[in-house]
Amino acid sequence: MNVVADAAVQMLVDAVRDAADRRQPLRIVGGGTKDFYGGALRGEPLDVRPLAGISAYEPTELVVTVRAGTPLVELEVALAEQGQCLPFEPPHYAEGSTVGGMVAAGLAGPARAAVGGVRDYVLGATIINGRGEILSFGGQVMKNVAGYDISRALAGSMGQLGVVCEVSLKVLPVAPGRVTLRFDMDQANALRHVNEWAGQPLPLSASAWWDGALILRLQGAQAAVAAAARRLGGETIAHGLAEGFWTGLRDQHDEYFDQVEAAVAAGSRLWRLSVAATAPRIELRGEQLIEWGGAQRWLISDEPPGRVRDAAADALGHATVWRGDKTGGAFHPLPPVQARLQRALKDAFDPLQLFNPGRLGDTP
Template sequence: MDVNDPALQFLIDRVAAARSAGAQLCIRGGGTKDFYGETPLGEPLDTTVLEGISSHEPTELVVTARCGTSLARLEAVLAEKGQCLPFEPPHFAAGGTVGGMVAAGLAGPSRAVAGSVRDYVLGATLLNGRGEVLTFGGQVMKNVAGYDVSRLLAGSLGTLGVILEVSLKVLPIAPATATLRFQMSEGDALRQLNEWAGRPLPLNASAWWNGTLLVRLRGALAAVNAAIAAMGGELIEPAFGTAFWQGLRDHADDYFVKAGQAVASGAALWRVSVPPTAPPLGLPGERLIEWGGAQRWVVTAAPAAPVRDAATRAGGHATLFRAVDKSAGVFAALQSPLDRIHRELKKAFDPAGVFNPGRLYPGL
């Protein structure tokens, strides 16, 4: 990046001033994920001043964008070339940015098959707590010798620094897509999903809620048609299928709308990550299952302890995704040595604790 860029210099000066004054900064792009993680603290640091797509090499399947670039704009540019971000980053609302996408590390319905945000990060430029501009990785997959810092930034929620620019691997849009609908119980849906996972089917996404299982197929036309014939179920009209998966991605479908209403009334929306083979967790409240059984949403008024205990018994963990009261802690507690590693990384990149204090954990 050009260190003489006025927008970059603005960010550098803000960080230097905050460090000198012992102040703290809350890194903020479009603000679409302010609800995620612990409550944001510090003076807002607007990253939308640094925007634009630095380069796009369609034949190399690589795009580089600045942190304040609109996620919608990036996806539109890729779509013009028949390409996409395969992990389907959720938008939640208009205005989401590329920097926020990487910092949050959240992926959509195709995550279990396509991979996570970090799997597509090739390189990144970071502004650390000392006001230094650091570059990690590059624009090819095999570019890492030692600690892969660029991918470490995915899910860091801005606690290590300002993600100034990121290079991402992209993929061609699949030539064929279809959605199938089945009526079955939670337990039957989990068993069926695991049975399908062991077969050569072009499964791309799944969602079960209230007795209905929807499955998305993606790939070559012949493979999708063969899977439709082999799996059965009801073939959904394409426009409805597209709208459903987009609504699920952005938490705008019926389940999450109702969950939002429940949260406003004192309940909590939990994101439970478990092995896909785990049986139903038996938790009270409305449940929605994604990622072949690996991601289970639960909106409930139950205390945090039984939710986290159920996740632990199933071999996973629970995150308090949306809630008015976050006193139970948003993320599952870190155990040694992970806790030490997190704190040492924070100390190395942001020794004065300038960025997003406590957004992940106390002291981080």
């Protein structure tokens, strides 16, 4: 990646160096579609959207290099023209999502349990650190990854390690076969079935359970998908309706999430619980939606935060306040050793604590 001589990058470098001289915290700005996620928004805005465009794309090599301010939809259209995609299905939430925000947030959509997350597809990155230095990590092929992979550590860092300028991503061909099935069953049976099916040679790519219905997506070679659909049974959902459902689930525009605004106004919270896929039903007051074969559970509830986090920990996971009152922090407290490692990494890349103070719940 060659961004060192780029005028847009130089403007960002100058802005970071000026902020460092003034000890002025910076808030890295893209499309703003994930401003609700995490902790407080603080600092002088640093807009990366002028740094946009696809720098290089080799469809035969399944690699694309793209600048951080590039609209996510622009990248997805370019990939679709070549019959390829970002298999982890990054959420948009609203118009304006950028590639840099996708990496910084590290969020994935319905296919996460089947294909991995954002960090699994980041091959390399160029960033500006807190000293205004341009640093590059990784490369454009998987074999270049060795030792501690800083480029992948950027995924989910919420911009606290530096200003992402450009990333190289692994992409995959769009699967030729795709079928969505519906089954009527309660939560306990849905969890049991998805865990049993996950251990079998089936082309499962996504699942979602809510309000007595389990929705299952099969994806892969057409023959394998057709055979799996015959074996599993259930009701086949029409393609257009199914695609609308999975997109709505990815971007949180479906019926379950339509309830959230009114629930939050009434004092509830929307929680995201990341737990062991095999964990049984979590006994908490409120309405649950389950994804990722049981590993991701959404909860709309007025339960006290401590009770929700204790329940998530009992299920070998953690809980995040997604929407609603974040008094006490959005994220589950880290174990002491992990917290020290995270702080040490932050200090190494941003010693003056310039970037996105408070987004991960730390003290600005």
